[in-house]
Amino acid sequence: MQKRAILLLTLILLAVFMVQPALGICPSVGVAVERIFACWDHLLEAHVIDGLVDYGEIKKDREKLDDYLEFLASMDPAAMDRQEALAFYINLYNAVSIRLIVDQYPDIGSIKDLGSWFTTPWELPVVPLEGRMVTLDHIEHEIIRPTFKDPRVHFALNCTALSCPPLLNQAFDPLRLDEQLDQVTRTFLNDPARTWLTGDTLHLSRIFKWFAEDFADPVAFVRGYAEGEFKARLAALGDTIKVRYQEYDWSLNDQSARP
Numbered sequence: 001m002q003k004r005a006i007l008l009l010t011l012i013l014l015a016v017f018m019v020q021p022a023l024g025i026c027p028s029v030g031v032a033v034e035r036i037f038a039c040w041d042h043l044l045e046a047h048v049i050d051g052l053v054d055y056g057e058i059k060k061d062r063e064k065l066d067d068y069l070e071f072l073a074s075m076d077p078a079a080m081d082r083q084e085a086l087a088f089y090i091n092l093y094n095a096v097s098i099r100l101i102v103d104q105y106p107d108i109g110s111i112k113d114l115g116s117w118f119t120t121p122w123e124l125p126v127v128p129l130e131g132r133m134v135t136l137d138h139i140e141h142e143i144i145r146p147t148f149k150d151p152r153v154h155f156a157l158n159c160t161a162l163s164c165p166p167l168l169n170q171a172f173d174p175l176r177l178d179e180q181l182d183q184v185t186r187t188f189l190n191d192p193a194r195t196w197l198t199g200d201t202l203h204l205s206r207i208f209k210w211f212a213e214d215f216a217d218p219v220a221f222v223r224g225y226a227e228g229e230f231k232a233r234l235a236a237l238g239d240t241i242k243v244r245y246q247e248y249d250w251s252l253n254d255q256s257a258r259p
Helices: 002-023 033-047 055-060 062-073 082-104 136-148 151-155 174-189 218-225 228-237
Strands: 127-129 132-134 196-198 201-204 242-245
Touching (some): 033 082, 055 062, 062 082, 082 136, 082 174, 151 174, 201 218
Parallel strands (some): 201 242
């Protein structure tokens, strides 16, 4: 009887452990890496639709978001392989950006409302990493860009603005990271509201201007991901394509702004 009771208790505990991600229960320190992504998956799937965020509902789930970020702070990205580390940093950046908005919501219309005359929101020490408080700029410009040298990250990192690439409603997972990075890049570049041609002029996000060194040849980069009629039109123009950069809409990517 005692053995049977122990077995039953073990099965119950295992069942609880397995369903935690679906219930949105964030992991505690020491849980396997896969659980990290399950927790963030739950928050994103529940509160992100078509790239827009329901900040009001995430504010109600603030404890889960804080638990998730606390868990990330306990991890050592130096011990991860390349794919794990890149997924870790992208998820960290996006989660911290959302928390910055949640802290002030609903009394905020743009992430640029944060900071001061002398300090942008991206220069604020906002998250513990490897024993010290760091900024979003540190994560992006001192770690992600120089370490991984992958321009697709610009379509994965979300700055909480309408002109930012839409926030993916799932965690970036090291087991399928390349697929996900291709997905968000292709989606952004084939959205006619974000990338389009008028005559021989290719209208691009200012991301391509701000990070020109990461893209080298922006037209060639776009051609590599273009599809259908858009791809055919780019090919037909050959080397005659001009580039124009769009204005950036810093309004909050809030679901409440949906028409």
